[in-house]
Amino acid sequence: MLSRSILYLALCATSTASFADTVWLKNGDRLTGTIRVFDGGKLVLETDYGGTIPLDWKKVATLESERELLIKQGDFEGERAKALKPAGPGKVILANGEEPKTVELASIDQIMKPKPFVEDLTWTGNVGVSLDYKRAEKDTDDYDIDFKTKARHGRWRHNASGEYNREFQNDVKTTDNWETEYALDRFITDKFFWQGRGEYKRDKIEDLSRQRTVGTGPGYQFWDDELGAFSLASLVNRSDYLFDDGEKESFYSLSVKWDYNRYLIGKTVEMFSTGEVGRPLDNTADYSLDAEVGLRYKLTDWASLNMKAEKDQVSGADGDIDETRYTVGFGVGW
Structure with missing residues (x-):
């Protein structure tokens, strides 16, 4: 029973970590949480250990998320990324099926969760x-x-x-x-x-x-x-x-x-x-x-x-x- 409990807790921890977003900073720190929005030079990361944390975009090296996010480059150019994958310093990979695309973080103006039209109350x-x-x-x-x-x-x-x-x-x-x-x-x-x-x-x-x-x-x-x-x-x-x-x-x-x-x-x-x-x-x-x-x-x-x-x-x-x-x-x- 003890081994089963340990295995269950390990699986839960692994599952939770797999769904968490990750942000790597240029100083080597790594933060996990949920990316809420990026706008005005601030990346808002919601965590269970420090609440909502605004991060300076210039200090971000790369990031990762398994959630669908809307990435806007300029006022009119934007796309929905199925996931974000880490890349080299100052870059991120937009994963969209068979054609992932690497972009510079400096070219991104906004990141936000797409808002569906029909949803629960x-x-x-x-x-x-x-x-x-x-x-x-x-x-x-x-x-x-x-x-x-x-x-x-x-x-x-x-x-x-x-x-x-x-x-x-x-x-x-x-x-x-x-x-x-x-x-x-x-x-x-x-x-x-x-x-x-x-x-x-x-x-x-x-x-x-x-x-x-x-x-x-x-x-x-x-x-x-x-x-x-x-x-x-x-x-x-x-x-x-x-x-x-x-x-x-x-x-x-x-x-x-x-x-x-x-x-x-x-x-x-x-x-x-x-x-x-x-x-x-x-x-x-x-x-x-x-x-x-x-x-x-x-x-x-x-x-x-x-x-x-x-x-x-x-x-x-x-x-x-x-x-x-x-x-x-x-x-x-x-």
């Missing part, structure tokens, strides 16, 4: 919290909580987001609003999709107290991979505005929505921007803009520091709204 998202306390001639307390999440299964994608903001100046409430949005995407091809969405905003301080919007229209996914995603959607909307004095407005509009994020510096920094710009069809308002742009700096695999700027602007016959907010806070992601 995947769920990603993040929650951010920012608090601002200022004690001066006017004491200010500002609280902001926001979340964004996506769930994808096959040709369906669910998108949900929300935000709550409250601010006090000398114990007087000066800001109190929240908003939430849900959108459902149905992919027609790998890139084109059709979106239906609903949005609700509530403001207890400003003149424009309630906004309800439903819309539908086509969209296009430019990319969605290990390094980020970018999509545009063109929508026809029905909006209902309720003002604090009881006045109401209902109108149809055309709008363009965008959703962008991009990881940099070995996936330690993330740039993101979401928003929508629209124009009513019956001239009840000139235009509306609701946008945000920011950065996330990853402290760990799940925690980050967030910096964000938000712009909410409406120009119409019943008055204008022009608000810009800047927040810094802490976030968690999955």
Whole structure:
């Protein structure tokens, strides 16, 4: 029984090692783990002994992987390698069946896992919290909580987001609003999709107290991979505005929505921007803009520091709204 147990453990160790990726450094060190991505001069290796390690690409001698990886050389040239085999210093072999190809590491711009179109349920998202306390001639307390999440299964994608903001100046409430949005995407091809969405905003301080919007229209996914995603959607909307004095407005509009994020510096920094710009069809308002742009700096695999700027602007016959907010806070992601 003891010999069988030892044999079983040896086979497990051999099997685990055979599926691990290996990176050889120019100083002679060898690291094993899982290659997640290479971009911006950093090779991200996930290990069970040191967590996620960003490696300087210039220090890498060669590497090996038995997994299929997408190798990009330049903005447009790229191929799927069935496996990577070690070669001489500064080189790697792209194994593609009967015609392996040796390339210089310096010629590679990106390495990432190919993302299949149809896959099991995947769920990603993040929650951010920012608090601002200022004690001066006017004491200010500002609280902001926001979340964004996506769930994808096959040709369906669910998108949900929300935000709550409250601010006090000398114990007087000066800001109190929240908003939430849900959108459902149905992919027609790998890139084109059709979106239906609903949005609700509530403001207890400003003149424009309630906004309800439903819309539908086509969209296009430019990319969605290990390094980020970018999509545009063109929508026809029905909006209902309720003002604090009881006045109401209902109108149809055309709008363009965008959703962008991009990881940099070995996936330690993330740039993101979401928003929508629209124009009513019956001239009840000139235009509306609701946008945000920011950065996330990853402290760990799940925690980050967030910096964000938000712009909410409406120009119409019943008055204008022009608000810009800047927040810094802490976030968690999955």
